[in-house]
Amino acid sequence: MNTERKGKKRRGVEQVQARWGWYFVIPAIVFFSIFSFYPIINAFTLSFFKKNMISPIPPRFIGLENYIYVLQSSDFWNSVRATLTFTLGTFIPLVIASLVIALLITLQGRNFRLWQLLYYSPAVLSSAVAALIWMLIFTPTGIANQFVNTLRNTSGMDMRWLSSGEMVQISTMIVYFWKYIGYFTVLYITGITKIPAVIYEAATIDGASRSQAFFKITLPLLKPTTALVSIVAMLQCLKTFSTQFLFTQSGAPKAPINVITLNIYNTALKDYNVGRASVMSILLFVTMLILTIIQLKVSRSDDVTY
Amino acid sequence: MMSKAISPGASKLQFSLGIDIIIRILLLLFAVIILVPLVFMVTASFMPSSEITHMPYRWIPSRIAWNNFYRALAGNDGSFVYIRNILNSLFVSVTVAFTTVILSSITGYSLAKFNFKGKHIVFMGIMMTMMIPFETIMVPMYMVALKLGMQNSYQGLIVPFMMNAFGVFLMRQYLQTFPKDIMDAARIDGCSEPKIFRSIVFVNSGPAIASLAILTFRQQWDNLMWPLMIAQDKKFKTIPTYIVSFAEEKLSDEGAMMAAALIASIPVIIMFLTLSKYFVGGSSVYSSGKE
């Protein structure tokens, strides 16, 4: 009798809570439906149609024709290559370096704000501004060449930062890394400082050494943050657009850095071929989805609670 | 009570001074490398343009070219429209940061701490929006905004960005480890759910809120394509538009360009400086006790 009533009460409380859970997410659902889901569905359905963006002629259903074309086009696969090269070359160093820096900052224990400010400062520049600065730096008479020349003790050697196919890819990675290192360091520091001191206190009372505290407490408790950082970093890199866009607009060679988003943009806004652009969007989306699910599974499997 | 767990006083673990110094040197070295382009921007903005492309780059200007700043502010047509752009960008970015923080934390809180049917679907749905690059949905989003009559207005600049999936994700991750007992205790005391969120959860999520605010502000500050599409009237234009127009016209006036870049960056730096004190609340146990 008593337990039954208690059970009912618990369920009632849970129901109330569940309702509140819903209330809290309704604004998000409404917002995302209007500004994300609807445009996405719109963009995606067009992958099965032939539609010229500017032409008033209505879309014509052509089934999988767009998909076949794209999957057979060397231009598309070049974009895949460019995107993957860029992502791997950027997100892995980003995640590792930002973790290391965040740890170093917390380890030496002082002037958190100052250090974070220093590392984060590149991020305060807008992409347009950053591109301007880096283009001046990478110009043949710019300081990038001067720096390399000093290092190698040569003179007048042009690394061709923005003209050679290989170098321009490296240049975009450098710019991106530079811009976002502070961003992810800040995220890591937030995660680190969230770890309550009581845990460390308990550990020291138990006689744990510093490195034990680090490996057994800090790292595992950073898992949510690491998951956050690596997923976001990876997605950001796969979605990269403005650096490549601004570089190619100023004359850098397009093929080496024709990442998928740039290809989508040009296919829609210059070829006006919305169907094909949508195909590439879907393929990009599916790739990101798969990679994210993999990462989430990996991080959830060792979820730590205390 | 809460603060003890989050900002501890005790410092039990400490490295020897030597290692601390090595760490600081490493950090400094790396920071210097990162800062070089910024220093370049600052020094170049004070230099006459001809000196900037001179080889080798002389880091110190031969004379201070205040003119650069004047030209940057005056703009292509001498109308000082840049100042209006700065104000617009500030207003939009601050508003967006504000709405994002509030909406993302409510949503993240719900996804982290509540159980309801379909929660996972909602979460996955929101996460999926993070996987769509803006450029892909740019045109359909534009059509939606037009249908809602948001053209050429502040709503048009703000509303489509008043929330984002990353913010939700960040707050959810952060709040997942928020102690449940405190919330339950408040519930037993008869607190309503909104009150719990407001007075307990939100106020104690300082670091995450500060990070989110800064990151969102910066992202919105950077937004080039959307304001360009939605706002034709020059009184609504934002800074990135100005930078691009200015750079196109004045490509050989590097000094003025760098001056414009510098001016455009100051508000974000200030914002970061003012908000960053909320990070310090969580200095870890590795600290030597001083800030």
Add this chain to the structure above:
Amino acid sequence: MKKLLGLVLAVAALSAPLFANGSQDSAASAEKKPVTLTLWTHEDPNRQKMEEQFAAEYMAQNPHVTIKYSVFPSTKIQDLISSAYAAKNAPSIWNLELQKAYPLYTAGLVAPIPVQALGFKNEQALIDTYLPGMLDPVTDKDGKLFGKKGKIYGLPLEMVNFCIYLNKKIFRDAGLDPDKDYPKTWEDVMAVSEKIVKRNGDIITRRGFDFRYGDYLISWVPMVEQLGGKVVSDDGKEAIVNTQAWIKALQFMQDWGPNGKNLGGPTYPVARKVFDNNKDEIAMHLSGLYQEARMKTSNPDFYNSKDWMVIPYPVFKGGKDIANTYYFQYYMVNSQIPENEQVEAWKFVAYMLSHGDMYLEKVALTQPTKKVFEGEVFKSMPYSNVFYNDLKRAHVVYHSSFSWRVNELIKEAIENVMMNKVAPADAVAKLKKDVQALVDENR
């Protein structure tokens, strides 16, 4: 009854003058409906000032018209206009380069010019006010496009052809006499540049000539045509005609670039901007008549010193005498707006463009009208005769719905041979394959 009849007659008599204009009466009453026109154009502070003035004048003369003038960065305006069309929200009036406007024109998004409303008897009368062929790219001559034979769909804001600007001082500094030793062939250009170029190791600090990288269809394709090549055959079927010509032209670029004689390249600062600074960085570059106004504003001392000159577009030894292609900026009117607005829009455009001499004098934009080319302002601009003469041996730039892709492919080919040591023959083979695919797809 009689009173009523009298009243009706009186009203009829009094209102007769209102209908006196006969067939134009519906047009007249339609014209007077309040109309708001939006105009989107790219950044150009001097032109903006002048055109906003025109707008104010037009609005004063036509109180039922409101004109909203908006400017956008030139690299973005094409995307904005096309997005606006996609959202059925395009401006009433806009202007774009021919190559960018062309797909919009062929998609039927542009309104024909109501020549009679502008005061011309027929289309031919309008065409006659321009230099020969200047309206051809936007005239539906045989009615194949839209079934309206002979209708014209754009008016040129500007027509540009490039010649070479030359810095006399640098020539003298290199031991050359600018008036005698200026290059007449591309081989000369190379030889002269070799004499002028100064380097710091590999890095060039002073260039002789350098190309206008990016606008390959406009300023590089003529070199190929001089050698006998073509982008697309006249019947529209074959791409990259006469591969030998293309290979030779690409070889020239390879010899020019960092892997050849290292005389210049696409990653150096843009030639036309550097030239104006007159800081001993570049001796020659390609640009249009409009560049003079820019020189005047950015470096009046240099401009007034007259230590510069303009020479005709060089020709390969033994090549066809073809000068740089010319291209246009056209003003066009949105066909998706109501017809009375279209008429009003075109009237306003015509009003603005009627001030040909002002455009030339204040903004250095050359409209290809007979009036401008034979006018005093044009004649008073230094070396305008060089541009005019070159115009006579030139033709319009290649334009099609996919010409931007062709430009990109050419860019890739040129960059591959210059930067990545690809053999010209291979680059041409790939170029031909890719452009042919585009041609086939779009036929």
